[in-house]
Amino acid sequence: MFGLPDEFTPGFLARLEKLRIRTRQRYAGMGRGMHLSPKRGSSLEFNDFRHYSPGDDFRYIDWGLYGRSDKLYIKLFQEEEDLLTYIFVDASASMAYPAGDRKFEFAILTALALAYVALASGDRVMLRVLGGSGGRVNPSFVNGRHRIVELARRLHDLKPGGQFDFANSLATELLAIRRTGKVFIVSDFLMLLNSVTRGLGMFTAASMDLTAVQILGGRELNGQGLDGDVEVVDSESGERLRVSLGERERAQYRETMLRLTREIKSFCLKRGLHYALYTTDHDFQNFFVRAVRDLGLAH
């Protein structure tokens, strides 16, 4: 619809519009919005008092307090600003495998859905791609829900490929974006756990509110289709392993995969980060609506 993927049906978009991004901290925005800002402003939400200074708007003089204390105090209110939302999409080669699982396709859907939630809430969105080739994503903020089509078009030509060091790449990105805000990282996180935790930890250290969205293939998670003697080749490093797979081995493999996801989730929860896991053999719309809290969203 209007250049958006088929999954973005009118019904799904209506449901996305009812969502908004939830943060555990207040972040300064770039314009008026719906999120409380650390700045004092003109919202209805009272924040503090201060002594009246000449030139202050005497509409904000608390006359009741003046009656009790015989001093002039000015009421200060909370500022409401938009939220700077950063969405990182992992476009490394691992996102292309297994092809039948369409991991990268669902990663893009997730990123677009999150972006739409932010844009529909009046927030600014910056989409950033880690690795990949083919498409060019403008590393600047966009706002306004109509800009979702533009983002979808930019992501459309993107092809996963290449290899990158997760922690180092995120460090570079962190230096580039400068302003704090909400961060979504959409990735399969199939890399060394140490690299994942270091990368995610940098964002928490930078006072970013982070949600890690892990995308895994259904076949990938279960080792489905692998049988007998198989030489597996790592899509990024090219490392080769020769394994014999049977029912027992596949169960062992699945347990290892689940353990990897549990460790990432455990790390996120300990650090107060949001974590959501989507396996591609499940319905995408259903996942997005049901995992609202895990995704760091709210109705």
Added chain:
Amino acid sequence: MGLLYPGALVFFALVPALLVAYLAKERPTRVTVSSVMAFRALRGFRRERFGGWPRLDWMFFAELLILSLAVIAMAGPFIWKQTAPLAVVIDNSAAMQAMTPAGRSRFEAARAKLDAALSAEDGGGEISVYVTAPQPRRVAPPFDSLTEARLALSRIKPCDAPNDRTTLENFLGNLASQARVAKVIFAGANALAAPIPARIHPIAVGDAVANAAIGSFTIRREVLGAEALHASLTIANFSPETRTLELAVTGDGKEIAHAREALGARETATIEFPALPPARIYEAKLAPDDAFALDNVAYATASSVKKVSILFISPTPADAQGLNSIPGVEVAARTPDSYSPADLGDFDLAIFEYAAPKEMPAVNAMLVMPPPGDPVFGLTVTPAAKVEIAGWRTADPLTDSVNFRLLNLRGGEYFGTHPWMSQVVGGDGGAIVLKGERGAHRFIATGFNPFPYLGRRNLPMSVLTLNAIGYLAGLGTASGYRTGQPWLAPAGVERVILPSGSAVAANPGTLFTAVSEQGIYELAGPGGATTPRAVNLADLAESDLSNSPPLRVEAANPASAAAPVMEKSSLADYVLGAIIALTALEALLVYRRRRRVAGAFAP
């Protein structure tokens, strides 16, 4: 169940080899995955582990089963099976073409009855189908089912050849004596004479049919040098009443002779046509039509009238040219220097003019004024400036119709008394013409030279020459060719075009056996030129459809009834079939598995 070659079971020792092959066989499927992290926890190939063992999945056991089946197949498994092999013999001789009053041929009636008889069989054993003419033979390997046997029967057609009665009797006797044949069903025109062997079940379809037939059709050149040919035809009336038969002879499609003959019941007559004009192919037709059309027609060819081939050896070969003008004579001339005794193999007779052979000729020969001192014949020769005929034998084929008074002989020679040749024509100085036989060959010696042959310009000499050649050639009736009787393919013939139009390759000097059809066979040489050859049924015994004498079949054990036969039934075919099916199934499943893996993980 048993094994024909139990020793083959030693190949079960190959099972360990299968394990080795299995361990070494499988090339791993290469699959690109997003990350190999989770695979690191798994152990490597089992076969690469110390003390490893093949993955005992269905594929391994399928291959083990295939190997075991292969070893069992090598051992030749069989089971004992009780069968009742059946021999079906159908008479396909010419007489079976005769139409019955029911409106179908004897052969069709026999086939229908055989079909009904086969329906009553339980089909427990193999069925062999035989035909009887020209010689008894099996039409195909034994059939396992009644349906196949019926199909084979439906494809058989009666031929134009008669049965070889003695061979057929012996054949049926042998069949009935074989332990492997439980029952013989014979359907034919001839009944079987009692006692009938117990295993033979005859089906007779030889109801009497009134028939008139041409028994033979021969053509000969009665007089050497005559253009016209003499035809003799034998006709017979095998009906119980007197019939007037009309015989028409056509030459190359044009009627050239006609005769009418009234024949009494079972009477035979010979009809002569003494002067048939020359034609390539002659066809005789007997009217009126009857139930057996085959013997109402007969063929003959002018080429069947044998030509006399002469090798003329002379220092003056030109003397032979006149002989070529004699109808039915072919001459080849050669000088004595170029002559070799082996040359005589291609000729009927030889004429030595002013020459004598160095060894006794292998053919009949005529010596014309042989030189003195000939060691082979030992003729005593006295040259004379003029030879005078003083007397001759009057009742001799050489002197027949020769007017010796008009014979004007000039120079020549007289022969002295010869040990084995007798004088036919003599003069004052001795014999002028001698003749004799030696080593089954005829020889003539003349003291004068009748050549060159001048025909009517020197009639007495020409008659004498024709008499001499006729005597040496031994002119007679050319025997025709009969259906079912093979003949030697003549030299230079590459293929034979049958009366049906199909061509059969022929090797000169070998027997040509595709002679089941009556009609004209065209013998084709390398240049495409063809020579016709007539082949006729020419068998009045076969044509006598009202009198089919019963066959006398003698079996080794005539009283023994049909007994079931225990025979080994091989299981190797089934085992091999199972091997092929298992192999195909394995290949299919392996292919599908590889494709599934490749499809799921390919980029």
